Amino acid sequence: MSHLIVMPIVLPLAAAVALLLTRFGNPTLKRGLGLATTLALLVISIMLLRQAAGGEIQYYALGNWQPPFGIIMVLDRLSALMLFVTSMLAVGAVLFACGGDDEKGSNFHGLFQLQLMGINGAFLTGDLFNLFVFFEVLLLASYALLVHGGGKARIQSAVHYAVLNLAGSALFLFAVGLLYGATGTLNMADMAQAVSQLPGERQGMVIAGALLLLVVFGLKAAVLPLYFWLPRAYASAPPPVAALFAVMTKIGVYAILRVYWLVFGDQAGPLEALEQSWVWWLSLGTLAIAGIGVLAARDLRLLVAYLVLVSVGTLLAGVGMRSPEAVSGLLFYLVHTTLVTGGLFLLADMIGVQRGKAGTRLVRGRIPRNATALGLLFLIGSMAVAGLPPLSGALGKVMLMSAGDSAQRLWFWPLLLATGLCAIVALSRAGSTLFWRSQASDDGDSLSPWQWAGTGWLLASSPLLVILAGPLAGYTEATAEQLSDPQPMIQAVLIDQGGDQ
Amino acid sequence: MEMLYAITTGVLAASGLYLMLRGRTFPVVVGLTLLSYATNLFLFSMGGLTTGGSAIIDGKSNYSDPLPQALVLTAIVIGFAMTAFAVILAMRARGDMGNDHVDGRKAEDKEERR
Numbered sequence: 001m002s003h004l005i006v007m008p009i010v011l012p013l014a015a016a017v018a019l020l021l022t023r024f025g026n027p028t029l030k031r032g033l034g035l036a037t038t039l040a041l042l043v044i045s046i047m048l049l050r051q052a053a054g055g056e057i058q059y060y061a062l063g064n065w066q067p068p069f070g071i072i073m074v075l076d077r078l079s080a081l082m083l084f085v086t087s088m089l090a091v092g093a094v095l096f097a098c099g100g101d102d103e104k105g106s107n108f109h110g111l112f113q114l115q116l117m118g119i120n121g122a123f124l125t126g127d128l129f130n131l132f133v134f135f136e137v138l139l140l141a142s143y144a145l146l147v148h149g150g151g152k153a154r155i156q157s158a159v160h161y162a163v164l165n166l167a168g169s170a171l172f173l174f175a176v177g178l179l180y181g182a183t184g185t186l187n188m189a190d191m192a193q194a195v196s197q198l199p200g201e202r203q204g205m206v207i208a209g210a211l212l213l214l215v216v217f218g219l220k221a222a223v224l225p226l227y228f229w230l231p232r233a234y235a236s237a238p239p240p241v242a243a244l245f246a247v248m249t250k251i252g253v254y255a256i257l258r259v260y261w262l263v264f265g266d267q268a269g270p271l272e273a274l275e276q277s278w279v280w281w282l283s284l285g286t287l288a289i290a291g292i293g294v295l296a297a298r299d300l301r302l303l304v305a306y307l308v309l310v311s312v313g314t315l316l317a318g319v320g321m322r323s324p325e326a327v328s329g330l331l332f333y334l335v336h337t338t339l340v341t342g343g344l345f346l347l348a349d350m351i352g353v354q355r356g357k358a359g360t361r362l363v364r365g366r367i368p369r370n371a372t373a374l375g376l377l378f379l380i381g382s383m384a385v386a387g388l389p390p391l392s393g394a395l396g397k398v399m400l401m402s403a404g405d406s407a408q409r410l411w412f413w414p415l416l417l418a419t420g421l422c423a424i425v426a427l428s429r430a431g432s433t434l435f436w437r438s439q440a441s442d443d444g445d446s447l448s449p450w451q452w453a454g455t456g457w458l459l460a461s462s463p464l465l466v467i468l469a470g471p472l473a474g475y476t477e478a479t480a481e482q483l484s485d486p487q488p489m490i491q492a493v494l495i496d497q498g499g500d501q
Numbered sequence: 502m503e504m505l506y507a508i509t510t511g512v513l514a515a516s517g518l519y520l521m522l523r524g525r526t527f528p529v530v531v532g533l534t535l536l537s538y539a540t541n542l543f544l545f546s547m548g549g550l551t552t553g554g555s556a557i558i559d560g561k562s563n564y565s566d567p568l569p570q571a572l573v574l575t576a577i578v579i580g581f582a583m584t585a586f587a588v589i590l591a592m593r594a595r596g597d598m599g600n601d602h603v604d605g606r607k608a609e610d611k612e613e614r615r
Contacts, residue, residue, distance in 0.1 A: 129572055136579050143586060147593075155590070155597045156605045159526065162590055163603070166533050166583055167521060173540040173576055180569070181547035 004051070005060040005075045007044050008083055008120035011037060012113040019110035031098045034109035038087065038094045041116065045083040052080035053475060055482060057492035059126060067126070067493050068190035074126035074493065077479040078331075082123040082254055085335050086247050088461065089342045090116055096346045096454025097240035099447070104149035104238070111148070115141035115244065122251055126493060128179065129186045131255065132172050135220070139165050142248065145241045146233060153236040161233045168219040171212055178209030188262055189493040192486050196267040207274060213259060214275050221252025222312050224285040231293065234305035239349035242301070243342035243458070249308060250338055253315045257327070257483065260319075265486035273322055280320030280408075284415055287313030291419035294426045300348045300360040303430055304341060307385055310419055311337035317412055318400050325403035327480035332473055333396030336465055340384045340393070343458030347377050350455060351434060353445050362433050366441040373452075375435045377459055382427040384462035387420050392465035399473070506546055514539035526591035526601045533587060537580035545573050 015037035019030055051058070052075050060073040094112065102108035118138025125131050143165075146158045180186055182205040183194035198206060215226070222230040230249070234242050260275045290309035297303040315337070318330030348360050351368055358365025368374050380391070387393035397416065404412050465472065482488070513535050520532025548566025555564045591601070598605040 129575075133575065133579070136583070140582070140586065143590070147590075150597075152597050152605070155594050159590060159594050159603060159605075162587055163521070163529055163533065166587060167536065169579075169583070170517075170533075170536045170540045173544055176572075177540075177544040177547040177569075180572075181549075186568075 002051075002058070003060070004044065004047060005058060005073050005124065006062070008041060008048070008087075008124065009073070009117055011040060011044070012117040012120065016110045016113035016117065019113060020107060023107055023110070027103055030109045031102065034102075034112065035094050035098065037113060038090045038116070041120075042087040042091055045080070045087040048075060049080045049084050051075065052077050053478075055478065057482075057489055059493055068185050068187035071130050072126045072187070072493065073121075073124040074189075074489075075124065076489065077475065077482050078254070078257065079123045081331060081335070081475065081479060082250070083120055085250075085338050086116065086119050086123070089244060089247050089338055089458065092339075092342060092346065092454045092458035093240040093243040094454075095457060096243065096451050099450035099454070101149075101238055101240055105147075107144070108148055108240075111141050111144050112240075112244070115145060119247060119251065123254060126188055127186050128176055128188055128191065128259075132169070132176060135172065135251075136169060138248075138251075139169070142241075142245070145244075146237050148238050148241060151236070153232075154238075157229070157233040157236045160229050164219065164229050168216050172216040175209045175212035175216060178205050178212065182206045182209065187493070188259065189486075189490045192263045192265065192267060193490055193494065195263055195271060196269060198269075198271070203271065206271060210260075210264060210271075210274055211278070214256070214278060217252045217255045217259070218282070219252070220255065221249050221316065222286075222309060223252075223279075223316060224282045224289060227286065227289075227309055227312075230309060231297075231302055231305040234308060234345070235299060235301040239346050240454070242305075242345040243454075246308060246338050246342040246345065249312050250315070250334055253312070253319065253330075253334065256316070256319055261327075261483045262486050262489060265484075267486055267490075276320060276322050279316055283313050283316030283320050284411055285313075287317065287415045287419050291415075291422035294419075294422050297426065298362055300351065300362060300430055300434070301345065303362075303426055304344045304348055307344070307423060308341050310423060311341060313419070314397070314400065314416060317416070318403070321404050321408055321412075323403060323405075324477075324480040324484045326400060327483055328473070328476040329396060329399030329403045331476040331479055332399055332469075333393075335472065336384065336392040336396050336462065339458050339461040339465075340381060343377075343455055343461070344381045344385060346451070346455040346458065347374070347381055350374060350447055350451055351378070353447065355434070355438075356445075362430050364433065365438050367435060367438045369441075370447065371435055375431070377455060378431055378435070380462060381459050382424075382431060384459070386423040386427055388424070390466065392462045392469070395466065395469055395473075502552065503550060506542070506550065510539050510542045510546070513542065524602055524604070526594060526603055529603060530584065530587050530591055534580075534584055537576070537584070541573050541576055541580070544576060545569050 057076045062071050115138050118134050121134035143162050147154050182202040183191050185191050185194055219226045234245055264271050264274055266272055290306050290313050293306035297306055315330050318326045351374055352360035354368035355365045384391040384393045387397045517532045517536030520528045548569040551565040595601045
């Protein structure tokens, strides 16, 4: 009965088509439509969040083809939370884009909605091949958004980004093919059941497919040997796009959580948790490299890009611990880090615009005209992202740190704390260069109120997350509990035929 | 037939991978295309190879698995669109950067190889 579950995909698609048709239309109209759709998505995602919070797993069978034969969209606590984070981030990014960045190239709002459609679809789908299709939708939109506005740096990083992700897509298809060949199904819940009854001679195929899939998700999440595309692409992307890209790495983290906790959960017998040691050690390596990258960055946008990498390392370490407490902590941290790093990308651009020729490079230049307000936002953003106590980063880190067992703590604590220190050193050095070791001047472009609104919206989330920490932590704990037992999901999708159509 | 099929897929994938690791954009795009052909063949074989079976279920027991065919169709469409995009991106990079290196390096670079 409820068509609400499919709305996060249908609504942006309809809006995108309308926006692409009015390609040369009035900018105000396009902005209004883009903003209205994004706000509507926020409302829908809040409704879905409330619907999922009860703990019932619902699904929407497209064309009323019942699973495991048709493609289904599944709504559980995890997917509802991810939808909510995405729409919060999207509102901030669209607000910022209305300040003028959307008119630097064509079709910004239409492509943006298409990318939202891909992201939402990837979070909702319950079918492995459909996950591939939505990955392609969001990637194709992201290729175009990355080069929005043009410029050498963007084109060059887009070539790397596109080629790497096309190769990743080929690997994804190999992996899907292997898993289908071995289990005979593409529905993830059905596959979870098939894996538990797997004949011994097919085990090798499933292991190969599962680890190939890990490579693909690792490429999306930017884990250690596969992260080289990220800093340059994120640092050169247009600011609202870079902000939205803050959730792209989290799609990789989400996909790892979803596939390996459901298909290779505790019903999988010898195949249970086959990704764990890979994810754990690679995430620690990512943390270490990202810490060095943060210290070495000579540009504010590059610095923030490496901070994204720090968050990826932290989140995947939580995945690698593979305990419900760790998942609860990492989901809390995920909400915080997505919104704050998104806000920092927007803020970096505002600072760069006001510094004129020096841009976002960390050299002596002139002090931004609105130094007080920008400095205050920078302080909030840096404290949140580095994980200093009064703001939300610290809460997420403490939850993750207390989740590991003693052997894991031995590795995780020093690395996480050292990376945090690197971030503090780099951010305070960057802040003092930008706001103090520069000449005062009255020049510099003025900033549009839209840009202030977008950045403020995202950075205000950090103090808000502290105030709402209780309910959110309760929700993430319930999510982790729901994830740790794949049986209810399998039953809800396969046996119960009373689901909404 | 299985052996021939496997060798074909393997050779396509290997050639695609080799070309993808080249330094210029044209071989890279060709490599991506070859890799996607290999992927399509691989996906197709995942339902098991059937000789002389009917394409859809018509009551007889000997029919080929229809799902990989649907998957391959989707993969072909997506792969085709992606190749078109990669070609345009490569041309744009050639125009903006002044050379067709994947890294956009300067033309007078000594170590330049094809």
